[in-house]
Amino acid sequence: MRKLHFKKAIAILISFLAFTASLTALSASPIERSKKTVHLFAILNKSITEVPQKTSTRFSEIESEKKKNKFITVRDLRHHSTKKYTRVVVDIDRPVRYEHHRIKEPDRIYFDLINSKMGEELKKKIISIDDGILKAVRISQFSQDVVRVVLDLNSIESFKSFLMENPDRLVIDISGIAKQEPPISKEPPFYGVKRIVLDPGHGGHDPGAIGKRGLEEKDVVLDISKKLRTLIKREMDIEVILTRDSDIFIPLHERTAIANMKEADLFLSIHTNASPNRNARGVETYLLNYTTDEEANRVAARENAISLKRQKEFQREFQGDLEKTFGDLERDNKRDESLRFAHMVQFSMIEKLNQSYHITNLGVKQALFYVLVGAKMPSILAEVSFISNRDEEKRLADDLYRQKIAEALLSGIKNYLSSKNAPFTKTTSGETLERRDKTF
Numbered sequence: 001m002r003k004l005h006f007k008k009a010i011a012i013l014i015s016f017l018a019f020t021a022s023l024t025a026l027s028a029s030p031i032e033r034s035k036k037t038v039h040l041f042a043i044l045n046k047s048i049t050e051v052p053q054k055t056s057t058r059f060s061e062i063e064s065e066k067k068k069n070k071f072i073t074v075r076d077l078r079h080h081s082t083k084k085y086t087r088v089v090v091d092i093d094r095p096v097r098y099e100h101h102r103i104k105e106p107d108r109i110y111f112d113l114i115n116s117k118m119g120e121e122l123k124k125k126i127i128s129i130d131d132g133i134l135k136a137v138r139i140s141q142f143s144q145d146v147v148r149v150v151l152d153l154n155s156i157e158s159f160k161s162f163l164m165e166n167p168d169r170l171v172i173d174i175s176g177i178a179k180q181e182p183p184i185s186k187e188p189p190f191y192g193v194k195r196i197v198l199d200p201g202h203g204g205h206d207p208g209a210i211g212k213r214g215l216e217e218k219d220v221v222l223d224i225s226k227k228l229r230t231l232i233k234r235e236m237d238i239e240v241i242l243t244r245d246s247d248i249f250i251p252l253h254e255r256t257a258i259a260n261m262k263e264a265d266l267f268l269s270i271h272t273n274a275s276p277n278r279n280a281r282g283v284e285t286y287l288l289n290y291t292t293d294e295e296a297n298r299v300a301a302r303e304n305a306i307s308l309k310r311q312k313e314f315q316r317e318f319q320g321d322l323e324k325t326f327g328d329l330e331r332d333n334k335r336d337e338s339l340r341f342a343h344m345v346q347f348s349m350i351e352k353l354n355q356s357y358h359i360t361n362l363g364v365k366q367a368l369f370y371v372l373v374g375a376k377m378p379s380i381l382a383e384v385s386f387i388s389n390r391d392e393e394k395r396l397a398d399d400l401y402r403q404k405i406a407e408a409l410l411s412g413i414k415n416y417l418s419s420k421n422a423p424f425t426k427t428t429s430g431e432t433l434e435r436r437d438k439t440f
């Protein structure tokens, strides 16, 4: 009984103190209020955590001073012309303070980015535009800590500039009285492709394959997908949708449904491979089709979370459904595009990753994956490495390796898009598909 009374008394005391604290805090402005609340609770906790205040303040001052002095890096300069306006984008690594001025003879506007340095890869750059609004855009290191962007004007009505984030960039929109149609770029980069769906496999209660050291497929592929999303957003003018961008479970058929509903132009499912044979290693890319390859069927069965026996039954059922659902032409066309997409992604992964690692090329394969069934757009599934292999699990745990995979996938997407109008057997490098991949 006495114990109970004592507990009650403590509880009442605590709620009284908290109440007093919130009353005092309420009488101040919101910022003051939060400061006061923090302060009050700090006093309450003082006896437990006695922090030498001065040292920590000095330390944080030094830290913030360091941060203040660090230059903002200007990474790239891009532009985009439409009939009504020209958009100039300056990629930076964090928000920048800037000012602009307009000067005559010749007519130009310049933007000074304060406390900034040109990035390593961005040397002095001039983009010739000539779209009737702008003649050109130039960028250079104007002084030690100022990067200057100059817009050479042709005929403009007005302009506005603003900062955007994720990724950080300065955007300058120039409206003009365009006298002529903007010339069609010689290499239209995206060929009408507006939207891509990235599908990080598994998630939530489904971890996917698990490595010997405990690394889970669901975490690796989510991270790679997010990295890839950042890269696509930075470098391409297309929308990126992730079927999941957190650790949640989404049934396989819903993933394709998302892509169909959003009218995506491409679908890329990202997975890590696994095999009972711990020596199995390498990279392979799949498209949806029947197969007699036992190994491919085994991979699909695992990703479909069904037995190999059930996988083979599914093949038989699928054949009937496929013939009922699609006309030959539509089916063949989508298969051809998926095949091309798969080859470009596989080729880029091998080429890019081999620059820093030794990668086994397992080629382009086909099998029936639930997640690709019913997709209306070219759709593929990439098995980016074996999580069941000791060495590859170690690599997959490494942030840099994941970044390299994302970069390789980006390059695969770009190569596919820029090859869309090219003859099937040619790539941007002019090499034939047959030569680089014997499985084709």
Ligand SMILES: [Zn+2]
Pocket (backbone or CB within 6 Å): 201, 202, 208, 209, 217, 271, 272, 303
């Ligand atoms: Zn998987």
